[in-house]
Amino acid sequence: MDQAAVEYRRFLDGDDAGLEALIRAYKDGLMLFLNSYVQDLAAAEELMEETFVRLAVRRPHFRGRSSFQTWLYAIG
Numbered sequence: 001m002d003q004a005a006v007e008y009r010r011f012l013d014g015d016d017a018g019l020e021a022l023i024r025a026y027k028d029g030l031m032l033f034l035n036s037y038v039q040d041l042a043a044a045e046e047l048m049e050e051t052f053v054r055l056a057v058r059r060p061h062f063r064g065r066s067s068f069q070t071w072l073y074a075i076g
Helices: 003-012 016-038 041-058 068-075
Strands: none
Touching (some): 003 016
């Protein structure tokens, strides 16, 4: 299990620092990835924020079939 998956598990177990660590680690890369689709940096930033809100609110299950980054980017 990679470190990001461990951080997400920490968050699911009630430690908000896990989500904060994920946001710090992935926000810029996710935003640039999303910008490659929408070609609008402001829209990409909004989509990135919505992705992390989705993680925080819906708490989807990460099954580990791919890397955490791949799973996160698919949500985005």
